[in-house]
Amino acid sequence: MEYIGEHPLPGNLGYLLVIIAFVSALASALGYFLAEKGKSGFEKIGRAGFIIHAVSVFSVVGTLFYIISQHYFEYNYVWSHSSMSMPMRYIFSCFWEGQEGSFLLWMFWHSVIGLVLIKKAKNWEFPVMTIFALVQVVLASMIMGVYLGDLKIGSSPFILIRELPEYLNLPFTQNPNYLSLPNFADGRGLNPLLQNYWMTIHPPTLFLGFALTLIPFAYAIAGLWRKDFTGWAKPALAWTFAGVMVLGTGILMGGAWAYEALSFGGFWAWDPVENSSLVPWLVLVAGAHLLLLVRNRKKAVMAAFIFNLLSFILVLYSTFLTRSGVLGDSSVHAFVDLGLNGQLLVYLFMFLGLALVLFLARMKDIPRSKDDDPLWSREFWMFMGALVLFLSGIQIIFTTSIPVINKVFGTSMAPPVDPISHYNGWQLPFAIIVSVMIAVSQFLKYKDSKIKEVAKKLSLSLVLALVVTGIFSWALSMTHALYNALLAASLFAAFSNLDYFLRVVKGQIKNAGSSLAHIGFALVLAGALVSTGNQKVISQNETYIAEDFPVNEHILLNYKDTLKMGPYQVSWMDQYQEGVNRYYEVAYFKESASGKLEESFRLQPFIQMNKTMGNVAEPSTKHYWNRDVYTHITYAELPEDGKKDPMEEQWGNESELKFTPNKVDSVIYAQSFIILDSLSTRGVSGNANSLSVKAHLKVVNMLGEKSYAEPVYEIENNFVRSIEDSLQSSPSIKFKFENIDANQGIITIKAWEEKRPEDQFIVMKAIVFPYINILWLGCILLFLGTFLAVIQRFRKA
């Protein structure tokens, strides 16, 4: 059957290209494998295979971009992730919003890195590229979307909606003109929450980071394979630090995104998805530092293999955790299960098995140092630091894996109810130890150093750190002992590395990499601690504490009313709408010396109204050099479909007043007594089937002022009609005679109060994060430092 208006060509091309990519990667892996085994000529197959593979991957990427940009909504991926109204600058975000696209992004980076390695890896090319090609075989199969009997292999981004298994044999799939149906005219679009520049830069950075962890893995396998247990460290070193840089940047970007644009209320929440990218990074940092020991001193060879192999395995494990739906009960980042669970697990065990078998087979040959490193040698401290980082990663992944442990052992453990204190309980001590090690080891020499000299060099930094900690601790009244210890330790690390940079490196920028990176890392720790550990919810509600409720961290603001909130007086000034966003302008005032209120700043937190995905509150933050005032709306009345905008609605607070004449003839409404004085009945002239009942209502307000209303209820030939009546006085109330229940003798009258603008309100949360700029400064220095170090290492390599 011919379908009208379909564009099957790019889809078929896409399928074909994925299969070519799969086959060529397989050929490349085999070619390189045989070449490494010494079969001459096969390296040509390896190289050609990988180049064909890379070109196919780039073409698949191009094809997917093409169908998204052409709005071919017959494709499920296009329909699910894009729409006509979406600005073209978000095309990248659409591309990797779905899982198939993110696998493709990952493959794209592997292809790019693979091409570079073919050029640059020289005598390590064959074994390293064998691993690269093998991984690409696996990833290509994840987006193949073919069935072997009932077994689904991969999920294709090129599947048509009518081919989806859940629509099999439905009438529309038999309709040649189904694309003219209204549902296919436009796609569902990109989740508006993801329509921002972060979504454009965060995923590619993170996936490049993931892709880079494959390099130390591949080199480690190559080292084991060739029984060259130390030679792989030198070529792998620069790449591994590049991974540290890119993956670290990606993770921190995620934190900055959460802080700037999402109402999670902070930078880091120990969410399982955040954890599962942090852990490979921690292990990668440990592995990278051990590579330095292997290269410089031929030490810690065994641990260097374990860490560098594990980092990539942990990336695969994170992919499994976040993509398989196993975290469904414990994470806010829920991904839908594409039915690829089994496949992901098979691959995870395949690479774990490969690494493990090879490692165990070679273990007895791996060189071990016979004598212990002296206590005051750089290698001892670096090794200890790496070990602590590794342990810290293992602790995080262990707790994050509770759902997996439940699945495997059939237990029903729930993740810790207070994850922050659980993780902090372990991670604070680890961070303290690591900070001290960063502070000390720069000044230690390889082999051995004179402790007295080192202590002398370090004493200035230590004193400075203690003084600054004292100042912060006093200014922010920090009482937690561990917090103070971590602040002191991280500042010690920062000052000591600054000292090293000035006195030893003598301020030469090209050699500044490691010092700057260490300062950055220490400042990230210090900044996170000072800002998050001392955050203060200033919207703590003092005027209204709900019954039966622990604490209320939200403030209720009436329109134009001014309330005290922490050190400020706040006032909700205005609301306005731009597109789907509804902004709430809130002014902050401070009392000046003369006692007058002066406006300090205004914030515009907003709510993104989103029919398909639900409404989302987005924060607005005032940045000062020494603190941030972070706010977001937790409640505001929003216009509903088919109803008037609440801003324009005249009447509100609808209520049904029930009277039983002679028993209950007065009720309280709108802070007034509503009294049913009497009912008067009369027929409508000339019609025996009609009746008109008038209620004589007396309203007594708080001041004792009386006013009257007379709503009418008419029955005429079985038709019912109500004549509303409203009060002109204050409060203005509208009455409608709703019903007479003759059997019970109950009279129902509906009442509305006139809405005054000042009755509208919003509920808001506000948090002050002190000195959060230390954190951002740390992020920038960490990036710059690792960048310089990578450049320098590539130059030397």
Next chain:
Amino acid sequence: MKTSHILLLVAIAVAVGFVISTLGDASTYVTFPSAEAQMGKKVTVIGELNTNKPIDYQAKKNQLSFFVVDSLKNEREVLYGGPKPQDFERSEKITLTGYAKDSVFIAEKILMKCPSKYNDQNTVEASSRLNY
């Protein structure tokens, strides 16, 4: 004994510490009656939202009240200090972290298992297209 052996022992000790602390901090998934047997203790309950009973948000209190049926069909009223999460009614399963107090359950955190936020073509959208 070599330093490396001592290090190994310390590392193993720390790792054992992880297991113990995780088991200690890990809460268990419980039902409402067992939450009530330990009033005020933080627990995790998994259940289903009863959509036939009122889901009421009182903005002035910033309090959401709703009814949840746990795995053993016990139903309780739940109070939560926040507005109604998006797609609340669509949730298949709700994970509540909180504690029992008198006759209600106070939820400090709610997590819904939904058709995914990022990628849900399978449930709600699907049913609207099935008519063709």
